[in-house]
Amino acid sequence: xxxxxxxxxxxxxxxxxxxxxxxxxxxxxxxxxxxxxxxxxxxxxxxxxxxxxxxxxxxxxxxxxxxxxxxxxxxxxxxxxxxxxxxxxxxxxxxxxxxxxxxxxxxxxxxxxxxxxxxxxxxxxxxxxxxxxxxxxxxxxxxxxxxxxxxxxxxxxxxxxxxxxxxxxxxxxxxxxxxxxxxxxxxxxxxxxxxxxxxxxxxxxxxxxxxxxxxxxxxxxxxxxxxxxxxxxxxx
Amino acid sequence: xxxxxxxxxxxxxxxxxxxxxxxxxxxxxxxxxxxxxxxxxxxxxxxxxxxxxxxxxxxxxxxxxxxxxxxxxxxxxxxxxxxxxxxxxxxxxxxxxxxxxxxxxxxxxxxxxxxxxxxxxxxxxxxxxxxxxxxxxxxxxxxxxxxxxxxxxxxxxxxxxxxxxxxxxxxxxxxxxxxxxxxxxxxxxxxxxxxxxxxxxxxxxxxxxxxxxxxxxxxxxxxxxxxxxxxxxxxxxxxxxxxxxxxxxxxxxxxxxxxxxxxxxxxxxxxxxxxxxxxxxxxxxxxxxxxxxxxxxxxxxxxxxxxxxxxxxxxxxxxxxxxxxxxxxxxxxxxxxxxxxxxxxxxxxxxxx
Numbered sequence: 001x002x003x004x005x006x007x008x009x010x011x012x013x014x015x016x017x018x019x020x021x022x023x024x025x026x027x028x029x030x031x032x033x034x035x036x037x038x039x040x041x042x043x044x045x046x047x048x049x050x051x052x053x054x055x056x057x058x059x060x061x062x063x064x065x066x067x068x069x070x071x072x073x074x075x076x077x078x079x080x081x082x083x084x085x086x087x088x089x090x091x092x093x094x095x096x097x098x099x100x101x102x103x104x105x106x107x108x109x110x111x112x113x114x115x116x117x118x119x120x121x122x123x124x125x126x127x128x129x130x131x132x133x134x135x136x137x138x139x140x141x142x143x144x145x146x147x148x149x150x151x152x153x154x155x156x157x158x159x160x161x162x163x164x165x166x167x168x169x170x171x172x173x174x175x176x177x178x179x180x181x182x183x184x185x186x187x188x189x190x191x192x193x194x195x196x197x198x199x200x201x202x203x204x205x206x207x208x209x210x211x212x213x214x215x216x217x218x219x220x221x222x223x224x225x226x227x228x229x230x231x232x233x234x235x236x
Numbered sequence: 237x238x239x240x241x242x243x244x245x246x247x248x249x250x251x252x253x254x255x256x257x258x259x260x261x262x263x264x265x266x267x268x269x270x271x272x273x274x275x276x277x278x279x280x281x282x283x284x285x286x287x288x289x290x291x292x293x294x295x296x297x298x299x300x301x302x303x304x305x306x307x308x309x310x311x312x313x314x315x316x317x318x319x320x321x322x323x324x325x326x327x328x329x330x331x332x333x334x335x336x337x338x339x340x341x342x343x344x345x346x347x348x349x350x351x352x353x354x355x356x357x358x359x360x361x362x363x364x365x366x367x368x369x370x371x372x373x374x375x376x377x378x379x380x381x382x383x384x385x386x387x388x389x390x391x392x393x394x395x396x397x398x399x400x401x402x403x404x405x406x407x408x409x410x411x412x413x414x415x416x417x418x419x420x421x422x423x424x425x426x427x428x429x430x431x432x433x434x435x436x437x438x439x440x441x442x443x444x445x446x447x448x449x450x451x452x453x454x455x456x457x458x459x460x461x462x463x464x465x466x467x468x469x470x471x472x473x474x475x476x477x478x479x480x481x482x483x484x485x486x487x488x489x490x491x492x493x494x495x496x497x498x499x500x501x502x503x504x505x506x507x508x509x510x511x512x513x514x515x516x517x518x519x520x521x522x523x524x525x526x527x528x529x530x531x532x533x534x535x536x537x538x539x540x541x542x543x544x545x546x547x548x549x550x551x552x553x554x555x556x557x558x559x560x561x562x563x564x565x566x567x568x569x570x571x572x573x574x575x576x577x578x579x580x581x582x583x584x585x586x587x588x589x
Contacts, residue, residue: 136340143307144356144405145332158346233346235389
């Protein structure tokens with residue numbers, strides 16, 4: 001039952017939002033935003049940006065983490081971790097606007113900024129997960145004649161999987177929230193509604209945008225949690 | 237498509253009942269360290285021998301052992317298994333044919349017991365049916381019911397059970413050589429004793445060449461065909477049978493390692509039958525008797541426990557065949573006891589396990 005708490009809450013919140021919105025008389029500005037076509041389009045953009053970010057982070061941060069646990073150079077490790085830390089510590093707005101100034105506005109820039117911003121959880125969890133693998137386990141794998149790649153793919157990564165997946169889950173939630181600022185550089189998403197609602201002083205628009213972002217974050221977190229349970233190797 | 241080194245490995249692998257291991261002038265020096273971890277270590281282990289490396293922690297015994305399967309690469313010297321220089325072989329291929337058991341056991345937590353045991357056979361490309369049959373066979377060998385344990389995960393097993401799986405896993409591909417690094421060190425004394433007993437029974441039927449590292453001298457006496465007592469930099473202080481080391485320690489270092497009670501430790505190795513038994517009439521009939529399958533230590537234990545001057549020795553059919561006294565036990569160790577002197581004195585040094 002606990003498993004289904006999140007989806008139930010999300011559905012309830014969306015239901016309340018819908019009832020509240022239908023009880024309002026919307027003016028022409030609000031009508032331009034609060035219609036199914038517009039909301040679906042913004043949500044699609046938002047989800048697209050988030051999923052692309054998470055996929056890129058997984059593809060980039062996990063191998064980087066593996067490489068960092070393999071390098072003997074402390075300098076390399078410290079440098080990469082330092083950059084990842086800066087990426088996360090710098091406010092996402094700063095990263096995205098800086099990139100837009102240096103490069104261009106639009107989808108690609110937003111994507112790059114979001115990847116930088118949500119890189120660290122996956123990177124550090126990959127490293128932690130691999131470092132946590134018991135030395136005896138690693139040594140017996142080697143002693144049984146596994147090649148270094150076999151040790152990594154058959155032993156270390158499966159054992160580290162739960163920790164890596166937890167990092168990915170954090171990173172997904174990060175990027176859902178951070179994706180709202182894509183609107184500042186004309187990359188769409190639900191941020192459009194929030195910023196429009198604020199600048200035009202249309203609270204129903206603002207609140208709809210904010211609630212939708214929160215619901216997406218909760219839902220993706222929930223899906224990632226289910227995936228984590230399913231993908232976690234049995235026995236761990 | 238076999239490279240020459242592959243054939244060399246196959247030749248080692250084919251000899252499943254024990255290979256000769258020769259270490260010749262093996263040295264391991266770590267960079268930035270003034271002294272070597274292992275210095276000029278030379279030893280020959282004959283096929284089927286169980287050799288114990290005993291020494292204090294940090295003496296290099298584990299390092300020496302780990303050079304045989306190249307977990308640690310020697311700085312100089314040569315290591316040969318059945319005449320093949322292991323340093324010229326592919327280390328991963330080599331390790332698939334050397335059983336390896338470590339104190340931490342290192343079972344893979346995300347794999348079932350059956351999958352753990354199947355790792356090396358899978359690496360060697362065995363068929364599924366062959367692997368399954370082998371897994372069941374090995375689980376039975378180490379006294380774990382395959383139907384009950386195959387599909388469990390390591391964390392669902394006790395420490396002793398895990399270590400049995402560790403031994404089964406190392407035996408999976410029937411390697412001629414086994415390396416064991418304090419395999420029973422982390423278990424409680426009772427579990428350890430039963431694991432040791434089972435291990436001895438197993439080795440009797442398998443006849444692998446085994447290098448067994450321990451810091452527990454009693455374990456070395458109990459299990460080893462020969463014991464190498466090692467000191468700093470893996471120097472061999474004495475390399476001999478347990479009985480010979482107990483009877484005649486080469487130097488003070490070895491004596492100090494044997495510790496107190498060398499005579500009692502020797503008695504563990506000597507069966508009651510080695511003593512010249514007295515007439516049955518010497519012992520009064522009582523509940524405590526000594527079996528001919530017992531060691532002299534068991535006999536002494538029984539004597540102390542009963543407080544009687546002599547105890548009855550019975551055969552397998554519980555039929556009395558003689559009596560034993562403390563004097564007769566002492567005589568076996570070479571004590572000058574007029575009463576029993578000259579009568580069937582077996583030299584203690586010649587007494588096997």
